[in-house]
Amino acid sequence: MVPGALFHFSWLKIPANRIDFLTFVFSAAIVLVGAVNVVRQRNPVLAALSLVMTLFGVAVLFVEQQANFLAAVQIIVYAGAIVVLFLFVIMFLGVDREESISEEPLRGQRFWAYLLMALTFVGLLLAGLGSRFGSGVPSVAGTLNDNPAHPRSATPDVVVLGKSVFTTYLFAFEITSALLVIAVVGAVVLARRPGAGPLAEEDDDEVEVEVETAEPEEVST
Amino acid sequence: MTGHLLAAGDPLFDHGLNFLVILIVIIKVLVVFGALMTAVMLMIWFERKVISDMQARIGPNRAGPYGLLQSLADGIKLFFKEDLIPDRADRFVFKLAPYLSILPAFLAFAIVPVGHPVTIGGHHFDLQLADPPVGILFLLAMSSISVYGVMLAGWSSGSKYPLLGAVRASAQMISYEAALGLSVVTVVLASGTLSTARLVADQSHIFLASWNMVRLGVVPFAIFFIAVTAETNRPPFDMVEADTELVGGFVTEYSSIRFALFFMAEFMNTITMSAVVVTLFLGGPDGPTPHIYLLQEIVPVLWFVGKTLAFLFVAVWLRGALPRLRYDQLMDLGWKVLIPVSLGWLLLVASVMAWHWWALAVLAGLVLVGVGLGRGFRVGALRQDDAAAAPQPEVTR
Numbered sequence: 001m002v003p004g005a006l007f008h009f010s011w012l013k014i015p016a017n018r019i020d021f022l023t024f025v026f027s028a029a030i031v032l033v034g035a036v037n038v039v040r041q042r043n044p045v046l047a048a049l050s051l052v053m054t055l056f057g058v059a060v061l062f063v064e065q066q067a068n069f070l071a072a073v074q075i076i077v078y079a080g081a082i083v084v085l086f087l088f089v090i091m092f093l094g095v096d097r098e099e100s101i102s103e104e105p106l107r108g109q110r111f112w113a114y115l116l117m118a119l120t121f122v123g124l125l126l127a128g129l130g131s132r133f134g135s136g137v138p139s140v141a142g143t144l145n146d147n148p149a150h151p152r153s154a155t156p157d158v159v160v161l162g163k164s165v166f167t168t169y170l171f172a173f174e175i176t177s178a179l180l181v182i183a184v185v186g187a188v189v190l191a192r193r194p195g196a197g198p199l200a201e202e203d204d205d206e207v208e209v210e211v212e213t214a215e216p217e218e219v220s221t
Numbered sequence: 222m223t224g225h226l227l228a229a230g231d232p233l234f235d236h237g238l239n240f241l242v243i244l245i246v247i248i249k250v251l252v253v254f255g256a257l258m259t260a261v262m263l264m265i266w267f268e269r270k271v272i273s274d275m276q277a278r279i280g281p282n283r284a285g286p287y288g289l290l291q292s293l294a295d296g297i298k299l300f301f302k303e304d305l306i307p308d309r310a311d312r313f314v315f316k317l318a319p320y321l322s323i324l325p326a327f328l329a330f331a332i333v334p335v336g337h338p339v340t341i342g343g344h345h346f347d348l349q350l351a352d353p354p355v356g357i358l359f360l361l362a363m364s365s366i367s368v369y370g371v372m373l374a375g376w377s378s379g380s381k382y383p384l385l386g387a388v389r390a391s392a393q394m395i396s397y398e399a400a401l402g403l404s405v406v407t408v409v410l411a412s413g414t415l416s417t418a419r420l421v422a423d424q425s426h427i428f429l430a431s432w433n434m435v436r437l438g439v440v441p442f443a444i445f446f447i448a449v450t451a452e453t454n455r456p457p458f459d460m461v462e463a464d465t466e467l468v469g470g471f472v473t474e475y476s477s478i479r480f481a482l483f484f485m486a487e488f489m490n491t492i493t494m495s496a497v498v499v500t501l502f503l504g505g506p507d508g509p510t511p512h513i514y515l516l517q518e519i520v521p522v523l524w525f526v527g528k529t530l531a532f533l534f535v536a537v538w539l540r541g542a543l544p545r546l547r548y549d550q551l552m553d554l555g556w557k558v559l560i561p562v563s564l565g566w567l568l569l570v571a572s573v574m575a576w577h578w579w580a581l582a583v584l585a586g587l588v589l590v591g592v593g594l595g596r597g598f599r600v601g602a603l604r605q606d607d608a609a610a611a612p613q614p615e616v617t618r
C-alpha cells in the first residue's frame with residue numbers, strides 16, 4: 001500500500017465545473033451538427049443516422065442535468081426503436097434515393113421558410129432569455145434534494161420521476177397510454193385487408209416478412 | 222451545480238477528480254479492452270473445440286498448443302485479405318457498419334461488475350468500468366443500439382440477401398427486446414435499484430438462495446436467457462445470417478477485416494450477455510470466499526469467471542444441439558409465449574411483494590387469462606388450418 005497523499009497530485013486538480021462545461025460544449029456541437037445534417041442530407045438513410053447522432057447528443061445533455069433515466073430512455077426508445085422503424089420503412093418502401101432539393105413545388109416557399117425559421121429562432125431566444133421555461137419554476141416534478149456535501153445521498157431521479165408520474169400526473173400518464181393503445185388497435189384495423197382470411201400478425205411489418213419467407217414453402221408443396 | 226456528472230457515480234470520484242483517478246480509469250479501460258479481446262480470441266477457439274467434440278471431429282489443432290492460436294492466425298489472415306466494396310454499395314455506410322456493430326458490444330461490458338470493490342493506494346473503487354445510476358438501462362440501450370450495425374450492413378451492401386438478413390435482424394431484435402426488458406424489470410422490482418453494483422450486492426446475502434435466479438423463480442431467468450440468445454443472433458436464433466437460406470445474411474458482401482469485426486462483435490456480445498446473465502440472476506461475483514488478504518479479492522473474480530464460462534458453454538451447446546427455428550416459429554415464441562409469460566410473472570412478483578392474499582387472486586387471474594389465451598390461440602390455429610384447407614381440398618399430404 002503506497003501512501004495516498006504522495007500520488008494525489010493536488011496541484012493538478014481538475015475543477016469539476018470545467019468538466020461540465022466541456023461536456024456541454026461537445027454534446028451541443030454533436031446535437032447541432034446532427035440536426036443540421038438531418039435537414040441537409042439528401043439521402044434519407046444518412047439523414048436518419050444524423051438524427052440518431054442528435055439523439056445521442058441530447059442524451060449526454062440529459063446526463064449532465066442528472067436526468068440519467070431520461071437519457072437511457074431516450075436512447076432505448078428513440079434511437080433503439082423509433083429510428084430503427086424509420087430505417088425499416090425507408091429500406092422497405094425504397095425511398096432510399098437521393099432527392100433533388102433544387103426544385104420548388106410552391107413558388108417562393110424558400111423565402112417564407114427562412115422567414116419563419118428566423119422568427120421562431122428569435123422567439124425561442126427571447127423566451128429563453130426573458131423567463132424560466134414553461135411553468136416558470138425550475139422543476140415540476142420536485143427537486144432532487146441535492147446536498148452538495150453528500151452528493152451520493154441525492155434521491156435518484158428515477159424515484160422522483162416515478163413518484164410524480166404515478167401520483168400527480170397519473171391521469172395524463174394513463175390517458176397517454178390509452179391513446180397509444182387506441183392507435184395500435186386503429187393501425188391493426190386499417191392494415192387488415194377485408195376478406196383475406198385470418199390475420200397472421202398484429203404488426204404489419206411482420207406481415208411483410210412473413211410473405212418473404214413463406215414464398216419458397218408454397219412453391220415446394 | 223458543480224460535479225453533477227460525477228455526483229452519483231463511482232466511489233472513486235468522491236474526492237473530486239485528479240490525475241491519479243484519471244490514471245486508474247484509463248488503466249481500467251485498457252484492462253477491460255485487453256481482457257475482452259483475449260476473451261474473444263479464446264471464445265472462438267472454445268466454441269470451435271467444443272462443437273467439434275460434439276460432432277466427433279478434432280477441430281483446430283495446428284496453431285499453437287491445442288490449436289489455441291488458431292483465431293490469432295485467422296485474424297492475421299483476414300487482415301491481409303483484399304478488402305472488397307461492392308459497386309452498388311453505399312460506401313460510407315458500408316464502411317461505418319462494422320464499427321457500429323462492435324462499439325455497443327464493448328460498451329455494454331462496462332457496467333458488468335467483475336468482483337467486489339477493492340482498495341488500492343487509499344482509493345476505494347469498484348471492479349467495473351462504470352457504475353452509472355441507470356446501470357441496467359444502459360445495457361438495454363446498448364443492446365437496442367446494436368441492431369444498427371447489422372441493419373445498415375445489410376442495407377448498404379446493395380444486394381438482396383444482406384437486405385433480407387437486415388430486415389430479419391431488425392424485426393427479431395425489436396420483438397425480443399420487449400421480453401428482455403420485462404424480465405429485467407422483474408429483477409429491478411425485487412432489488413429496488415438499477416445500478417449493477419447494487420444489484421449484485423443485493424443478491425449476496427445467502428449463497429444460491431438469494432440469487433435472483435432462485436429468488437424470483439426460474440421463469441424470468443429462462444426468459445432473459447432465451448431473449449438474450451435471440452438478441453445476440455446466436456443459433457438457434459441465427460435467422461440473420463442463416464447460411465442455408467440467405468448465403469451469409471448481412472455479412473455476405475463483407476470481406477477482410479470488416480468481416481472479422483462483425484464476427485468479433487458477435488462473440489463479444491455473447492461474452493457480454495453471459496456476463497450480464499450472471500450479474501442479474503446468479504449474483505455476479507458472489508460465492509463462498511475465504512477472508513484472507515488478497516485471496517478475498519481474487520476468489521470472487523474467479524467465481525464470476527466460472528459462472529460466465531458455464532453460460533458460454535451453454536451457448537455453444539445450444540448451437541450444437543438445436544436446429545434453427547423457422548421465422549414464424551421465432552415470432553410466435555417471442556410475441557405469443559415470452560412476452561405474455563414475462564408480463565404475467567412480473568405481475569405475480571409485484572403482487573407477492575405488495576400483499577400476500579392479493580397475490581393469490583392475481584395468480585388465479587393469471588391462470589384464467591393464461592387458459593383463455595391458450596384456448597384462443599388453439600381456436601385461432603384451428604380456424605387458420607380450416608381456412609387454409611378450404612380453398613384447395615384436393616391438396617393431400
